[in-house]
Amino acid sequence: MIAKKARRRSNCPLCFGLDIFGDKWTLLVLRDLVFQRKRHFRELLASDEGIASNILSDRLKRLEAHGLVSRIGDPDDARQIVYRLTEKGIDLVPVLVEIAYWSAKHDPHTGAPKSFVKAFERNRQAYIQDIVSNLKH
């Protein structure tokens, strides 16, 4: 099943990405796949923000249709499906990390650990590379 693609309105460099992941729920699903290493539907459903089951299902289908996420059988239990970021999805890590850094800087009540801000400011590239390597293994 392929989620319907949005009509292409321009060749704007940002629009291509925004049409795929430019809504808050999609970005939160990506957050959980990247930072929380969630893999099952039920884990993704159990976020603090209370995503609805039909929205989660829709967003995962869209991410799959655009090749950012793949659905595979759980190696530990063949009856279960798990979701994994593809290379194309992993390429979004810098976008997510920059949003987290902006929020940590400007949110007086941020839940971001101080260690994140420090590690990021000390060596952004190494911080991103660490996350990416973890996701690939």
Added chain:
Amino acid sequence: MIAKKARRRSNCPLCFGLDIFGDKWTLLVLRDLVFQRKRHFRELLASDEGIASNILSDRLKRLEAHGLVSRIGDPDDARQIVYRLTEKGIDLVPVLVEIAYWSAKHDPHTGAPKSFVKAFERNRQAYIQDIVSNLKH
């Protein structure tokens, strides 16, 4: 007039930002302020993506309420209002540039000039710093 703030659902480091700018229209308005240096409402309205006037007005109010954009009198014509990014808004440049880079990399029909991809890959920090300095002056 202050746009109503979204209810805070978690202290998640990303949510703070996403509640403010995590929708496509807001990100497109930010794009036009950053990359196209648009300043007037009528310029922002005239984008390829055809943003509706009420949506543009709503998003600008929200960005202003959260301190990312300020409304000032046009120095060239006191009857006109112009919109400018604040420091907090300018801090979003890395997020926008990373979205543009992801899109340029993965969109076979990208409108991103090759010079952007090259300049970005050669020296990301210098590329961002150039944009930021331009916005501050």
